[in-house]
Amino acid sequence: MTLWTKETITGDLRNLPAGVQEIRTPEGELCRLPLPESGGRGRSEEIRLCDWATMRLEWYEAEGFHSRHGAEPGFLELSFCLSGRMGWQLRDGSGLYLGPGGLAIRLRESCSDSRLQFPLGYYAGLAFSVDTRTLDAQLPVPLAQMGVTGAGLLERYCPGGRSLALAAQAGVAPLLEPLARLPREARPAWGLLRIQELLLLLGALEQPELSSPEGWPRDQLAAIQAVHARLVEDLSRRYTIEELSREHLLNTSALKAGFKAVYGQPVGAYMRELRMREAARLLRESDLPIAGVAAAVGYENQGKFTRAFKEAVGLLPTEYRRQNGPLRGKQFPGVPRQ
Structure with missing residues (x-):
């Protein structure tokens, strides 16, 4: 290898x-x-x-x-x-x-x-x-x-x-x-x-x-992992940091710092890449219309989804689906395939 x-x-x-x-x-x-x-x-x-x-x-x-x-x-x-x-x-x-x-x-x-x-x-x-x-x-x-x-x-x-x-x-x-x-x-x-x-x-x-971050306390780690589970269980849903903080009893600073420590990226960047991976999979493996793919990964507006996908992957969603191949643009080494 x-x-x-x-x-x-x-x-x-x-x-x-x-x-x-x-x-x-x-x-x-x-x-x-x-x-x-x-x-x-x-x-x-x-x-x-x-x-x-x-x-x-x-x-x-x-x-x-x-x-x-x-x-x-x-x-x-x-x-x-x-x-x-x-x-x-x-x-x-x-x-x-x-x-x-x-x-x-x-x-x-x-x-x-x-x-x-x-x-x-x-x-x-x-x-x-x-x-x-x-x-x-x-x-x-x-x-x-x-x-x-x-x-x-x-x-x-x-x-x-x-x-x-x-x-x-x-x-x-x-x-x-x-x-x-x-x-x-x-x-x-x-x-x-x-x-x-x-x-x-x-x-x-x-x-x-x-200097380096100290070990994250057990209760904070459990809360961060619960936040991650909530974020990835349904990519059509979007949550604000404030919502997640209230739900999991974390202040916003601890949530953002803890998430980056565990998963290597800020919440927003991690979720953008995850959404684009799932969108690429749906374009390859399903016959959902582009609007349906956009909605499935949390975009109510097809135009915003198209722009985000083009920026991340290097192709329009329609072009990517026609080629039906692996990503030709930016790769996503930090986020696992779901």
Whole structure:
């Protein structure tokens, strides 16, 4: 796979049974394991980089699953999002979410029994596991020269077991994105180089760049997910932020900030893209008149719908229906097909 879109992930996983993940071990063996509490599918490739670091390339088409693994103390877990979104339900019930280009930093023991969530229905990413005690016993020369140690990184990023998500602007993406495009045989050598560079970068980041949203409280997360369910259950209906805020007992600022944290976009942008996806599907798969398609996705005025569709897709609805093919204009990587 070279493009980590929802469509390529779906195509790659199509032949796997529901509720199964396929794992390629560092020795090259393939095994299939259940995806706990999930009807989704997934694959991962595990790569041993050195005595103190392993790397994992993983991709899923799922709403989420329960993750259980060993709770080894002193292990630093670094998760980098290539596409989609991933969230963790933390020990206190709050949630932390990661979007494309972002990096999550946490202790392995803090996520040994946790619920992973994929708000958009898919995810692709890289994950590194760093044994900080072995790292410090075999500290590579570049890290030693810059005074970067595993113990220092734990103290800086995970005091008291804290989990942290760095936004894409932190500069991690240029280091890690190329790893996912390499041939499998090249990943161990390049992965070892990149994990050292990543640790150097984490040791050098200034404090303002470390700021990130804290985990969202359990009750707010439940309310945001209920808002999402209300929005997508009937695309012909439109709701104002004020209506949703009153219904779900959230102030408008918390609703807007929480929705963007979980689903990666403001409410308005997310719903526009979702409506255009559904409109494109109806134009391909139904014989509804254009006015009927417009009404089905929440446009009372056919002219407004036509303008919105042309702006989003690059074709008039009539042109798109005549071609009866995939989207030729703007793609929508952030919103799952319904």
